[in-house]
Amino acid sequence: MNPASAPAFAPASTSPGWRRALQSPWPLLALISLLILAAFVLWPLLTLFRQSAVDPQSGELGWHGFRTFIEDARYTTAFANSLLLGVVTTIGSLLLGAPLAYVVARYDFRGKSLVALLPLATIVLPDFLVAQAWLMLLGNNGVLRLALEDLGIDLPSFYGWFGMIFTLVFNLYAYAYLGMFAALKAIDGAIEEAAVNLGASSLRRALTVTFPVLLPALLVNAMIVFTLAVDNFSIPMILGGKVEVLSSLIYITFLSEMGGNPVMQSVLAVVSVLLVALVLLVQKSVVERKTYQMHQGRPPPAARARGWAARSLTAAALLLMALSMLPAAVMVVGAFTKARGPVLRYGQWTLENMERALGTAPAPIVNSLLLATAATLAGTLFATIASYLIVKKRSALVSLLDYVAMLPLAVSGTVLGIALIHSYNTGPVVLTGTWIIMAAALFVRKVPFSIRSASASLYNIPDSMEEAAINLGASPLESFRTVVLPVMKPAIWAAAILMWVTSLAEISATIVLYYGGMETMPIEMFNQIDAGYLARASAYGVVLMAAIIVPLFIATRVFRLELFSSN
Amino acid sequence: MARITLENISKRYGDTAVIDSLSLTIEHGEFFTLLGPSGCGKTTLLRTIAGFIVPDGGRLLLDDEDITRLPAHKRGTGMVFQDYALFPDKSVFDNVAYGLRVRKLAAREIQARVGQMLERMGLEGLATRQPAELSGGQRQRVALARALVIEPRVLLMDEPLSNLDAKLRIQMRDVIRQLQRELRITAVFVTHDQEEALSMSDRIALLRQGRIDQLDTPAALYTRPATAYAADFIGAANLIRVLARPGALGQARLELPGAVIAAPQAIERGGDALLAVRPETIEIDAASDAADATGAVPAQVVLRRYVGYKVSYALALVDGTTVHADIPAAADREWEEGARVVLHLGASCRLVSTEP
Numbered sequence: 001m002n003p004a005s006a007p008a009f010a011p012a013s014t015s016p017g018w019r020r021a022l023q024s025p026w027p028l029l030a031l032i033s034l035l036i037l038a039a040f041v042l043w044p045l046l047t048l049f050r051q052s053a054v055d056p057q058s059g060e061l062g063w064h065g066f067r068t069f070i071e072d073a074r075y076t077t078a079f080a081n082s083l084l085l086g087v088v089t090t091i092g093s094l095l096l097g098a099p100l101a102y103v104v105a106r107y108d109f110r111g112k113s114l115v116a117l118l119p120l121a122t123i124v125l126p127d128f129l130v131a132q133a134w135l136m137l138l139g140n141n142g143v144l145r146l147a148l149e150d151l152g153i154d155l156p157s158f159y160g161w162f163g164m165i166f167t168l169v170f171n172l173y174a175y176a177y178l179g180m181f182a183a184l185k186a187i188d189g190a191i192e193e194a195a196v197n198l199g200a201s202s203l204r205r206a207l208t209v210t211f212p213v214l215l216p217a218l219l220v221n222a223m224i225v226f227t228l229a230v231d232n233f234s235i236p237m238i239l240g241g242k243v244e245v246l247s248s249l250i251y252i253t254f255l256s257e258m259g260g261n262p263v264m265q266s267v268l269a270v271v272s273v274l275l276v277a278l279v280l281l282v283q284k285s286v287v288e289r290k291t292y293q294m295h296q297g298r299p300p301p302a303a304r305a306r307g308w309a310a311r312s313l314t315a316a317a318l319l320l321m322a323l324s325m326l327p328a329a330v331m332v333v334g335a336f337t338k339a340r341g342p343v344l345r346y347g348q349w350t351l352e353n354m355e356r357a358l359g360t361a362p363a364p365i366v367n368s369l370l371l372a373t374a375a376t377l378a379g380t381l382f383a384t385i386a387s388y389l390i391v392k393k394r395s396a397l398v399s400l401l402d403y404v405a406m407l408p409l410a411v412s413g414t415v416l417g418i419a420l421i422h423s424y425n426t427g428p429v430v431l432t433g434t435w436i437i438m439a440a441a442l443f444v445r446k447v448p449f450s451i452r453s454a455s456a457s458l459y460n461i462p463d464s465m466e467e468a469a470i471n472l473g474a475s476p477l478e479s480f481r482t483v484v485l486p487v488m489k490p491a492i493w494a495a496a497i498l499m500w501v502t503s504l505a506e507i508s509a510t511i512v513l514y515y516g517g518m519e520t521m522p523i524e525m526f527n528q529i530d531a532g533y534l535a536r537a538s539a540y541g542v543v544l545m546a547a548i549i550v551p552l553f554i555a556t557r558v559f560r561l562e563l564f565s566s567n
Numbered sequence: 568m569a570r571i572t573l574e575n576i577s578k579r580y581g582d583t584a585v586i587d588s589l590s591l592t593i594e595h596g597e598f599f600t601l602l603g604p605s606g607c608g609k610t611t612l613l614r615t616i617a618g619f620i621v622p623d624g625g626r627l628l629l630d631d632e633d634i635t636r637l638p639a640h641k642r643g644t645g646m647v648f649q650d651y652a653l654f655p656d657k658s659v660f661d662n663v664a665y666g667l668r669v670r671k672l673a674a675r676e677i678q679a680r681v682g683q684m685l686e687r688m689g690l691e692g693l694a695t696r697q698p699a700e701l702s703g704g705q706r707q708r709v710a711l712a713r714a715l716v717i718e719p720r721v722l723l724m725d726e727p728l729s730n731l732d733a734k735l736r737i738q739m740r741d742v743i744r745q746l747q748r749e750l751r752i753t754a755v756f757v758t759h760d761q762e763e764a765l766s767m768s769d770r771i772a773l774l775r776q777g778r779i780d781q782l783d784t785p786a787a788l789y790t791r792p793a794t795a796y797a798a799d800f801i802g803a804a805n806l807i808r809v810l811a812r813p814g815a816l817g818q819a820r821l822e823l824p825g826a827v828i829a830a831p832q833a834i835e836r837g838g839d840a841l842l843a844v845r846p847e848t849i850e851i852d853a854a855s856d857a858a859d860a861t862g863a864v865p866a867q868v869v870l871r872r873y874v875g876y877k878v879s880y881a882l883a884l885v886d887g888t889t890v891h892a893d894i895p896a897a898a899d900r901e902w903e904e905g906a907r908v909v910l911h912l913g914a915s916c917r918l919v920s921t922e923p
Binding site for chain 2: 486
């Protein structure tokens with residue numbers, strides 16, 4: 001090594017700054033992504049917090065809004081009702097979902113494959129649709145109610161606790177099922193064999209080995225279901241009756257404070273955010289401290305059920321699936337049934353409801369499709385870039401991006417809608433009263449799922465693949481385009497379809513943000529249900545289901561996409 | 568063909584210096600190996616040459632061009648990764664053609680060059696296959712083909728053989744070495760397998776915690792290890808504590824447990840030292856046979872292991888130190904466990920330094 005032969009200095013890089021930025025644009029993209037989220041998530045939330053505690057006239061910090069919250073029985077009752085609803089729904093969902101998961105994970109029986117349709121059914125049937133369907137069955141004029149009354153069984157009113165708990169449990173048990181099923185599949189079967197080898201009976205083994213290992217997952221899923229129940233808007237609004245919960249009260253307060261000081265709605269919104277944040281915090285510490293990682297080993301194989309057990313399992317599975325699919329059937333029947341106002345004349349078929357929805361008043365359909373398309377295009381592009389940044393280009397800025405992108409998951413749609421509507425009401429940028437703010441709400445609410453889906457595929461792309469491309473001469477941007485994107489393609493498509501489908505069904509944010517003429521299908525359905533026109537609502541419901549099912553079908557059957565592979 | 572020069576290259580992660588002011592030169596057309604256990608910095612060094620890591624200090628020169636901060640995709644170094652990193656969505660042909668397409672070569676030329684390379688690597692007929700359909704050995708050859716077809720100035724290989732089964736690994740050593748000679752390309756090879764390093768390299772840099780412990784040809788490294796670390800890492804070695812008595816060659820002596828033997832080299836300073844003795848250089852004799860006591864170290868047989876082509880003995884010196892001796896099967900005298908014997912250590916043992 002001869003220092004004397006050291007050469008004259010060759011400049012390290014001769015390209016100008018902008019060209020370098022083009023070759024590796026990631027820091028800039030991270031900044032832009034963060035700014036977009038700051039505009040549509042952080043700023044609105046800050047506005048919300050400000051409105052709850054700052055007097056608009058004097059600009060001073062005042063807690064009278066929160067004091068009113070504590071002192072007014074209406075508010076405290078609603079809060080207590082929310083907690084009660086959350087707890088009861090959680091228990092019900094777990095009682096339904098966890099045993100189902102256990103039985104499907106551990107036993108083979110006829111009809112087992114039907115249960116795999118559960119997550120699909122949950123996505124295809126938005127919660128307000130399910131609420132409406134059960135209303136048509138068990139409401140005051142409900143078909144099933146009348147039939148049961150003929151048999152001498154008098155059910156309590158569906159409006160109120162009965163309807164809310166019943167419908168919420170049927171909506172949310174799928175989440176409990178999916179979570180517990182995944183946990184059961186992650187157990188190393190060897191630990192159970194060890195217990196048996198040491199002399200434990202089947203029951204003892206289940207109680208002392210299987211259950212404790214599953215407990216963290218059980219707690220985590222319980223908390224997820226709890227937050228979903230507390231944040232749910234449609235079901236308490238449609239079926240709540242005289243029972244007020246936090247989520248319905250926020251919306252009602254929003255309507256009543258329209259044009260005035262939005263103090264109480266903001267206070268209620270902040271309370272609901274804090275509640276969910278608390279639960280998520282507890283959940284995070286449970287997950288980090290107690291979840292058992294069993295990397296090696298396989299789950300115990302499924303045992304073939306025989307005789308009595310097999311038959312009852314098949315029956316139970318069929319019953320649950322039938323009940324979960326029932327709303328779809330009810331919706332279809334209702335759409336084609338002749339109706340006089342709130343009274344449906346079952347048995348008399350007609351096309352007039354569908355004609356009205358598709359021909360005379362198709363605006364909600366068009367609005368839904370346009371908004372969903374806009375949100376999906378923006379969301380998929382954003383998710384592709386954001387997931388790449390989060391998985392492959394981690395930095396302090398990107399970690400912040402990751403956190404802010406996931407924030408909307410902790411905030412209910414109604415709260416987000418209220419936050420957005422007040423942030424962009426006045427000032428330099430007025431988006432309230434435009435379709436843009438509605439599309440932005442859809443984008444912000446659904447993009448976390450798209451990011452998760454796209455990220456999952458990126459974890460399967462080792463760094464060495466991109467390095468190989470770069471080593472062969474491709475610039476970082478070129479390597480992303482020619483090597484990473486092609487492998488991400490299926491996941492990006494899955495993310496896009498999920499985004500489209502869930503945007504179509506969104507109601508809690510859009511119902512706050514819409515204005516005359518911009519009703520979406522869910523909003524229109526909600527209005528029709530409110531007015532009692534269940535048949536008209538059903539017609540839109542059928543169109544909504546079709547708009548959801550067709551892309552899902554094409555994706556899963558024709559393109560064989562894995563839509564539920566990520567957690 | 569290029570010569571690579573590293574001048575005082577340093578890289579730290581947090582408080583740890585992964586590479587510590589390291590300098591070396593790799594000559595034109597040399598097959599140069601970076602050898603060491605995991606964590607010694609060999610892969611970091613390779614990735615610095617490739618451009619995925621920018622060093623905190625020092626310079627990297629390719630021929631005489633300073634490429635320390637040159638972006639990785641402009642360096643013209645071809646790299647073969649440990650997991651091959653084949654593009655899963657592209658066929659074998661498209662994988663190998665990737666670098667040529669990036670360089671915007673004409674389609675006909677790409678066709679010709681890829682075809683030739685596939686043939687040379689024994690991959691003809693597999694051009695349309697996907698990586699998932701290939702065996703481990705085939706994937707490895709595709710990775711090699713992809714890196715070589717762009718005619719790089721340097722070939723970098725990051726433990727390319729460690730995911731192959733034993734037999735294939737040995738075969739591929741020859742394939743790679745022959746290819747490198749034919750193409751007369753400078754190659755930098757990273758491995759933790761000392762046998763691989765010895766059998767393939769022109770020179771080996773033995774690394775330890777970010778520094779070069781010894782840089783030598785395979786033969787020199789094996790027969791004249793400078794440190795206990797080198798003696799122990801390359802091949803097997805017994806490391807025996809001795810007391811050195813200074814003197815010129817022929818006069819210097821070493822005190823071992825139970826014996827005094829002639830030192831294999833001149834000794835300047837006396838004192839405690841370590842003697843490295845390769846198991847295959849030890850001879851075992853019966854205790855009573857040795858007429859001349861000088862050079863014979865008394866020991867007792869603890870364990871005898873038959874390995875087919877050799878017999879491995881574990882023996883204890885008078886102070887309990889364990890020594891391993893390998894006797895070729897033909898020369899074995901079937902010593903029983905517990906038998907008292909003497910050991911002749913031969914002239915190939917070496918004193919090594921014991922610095923940490």
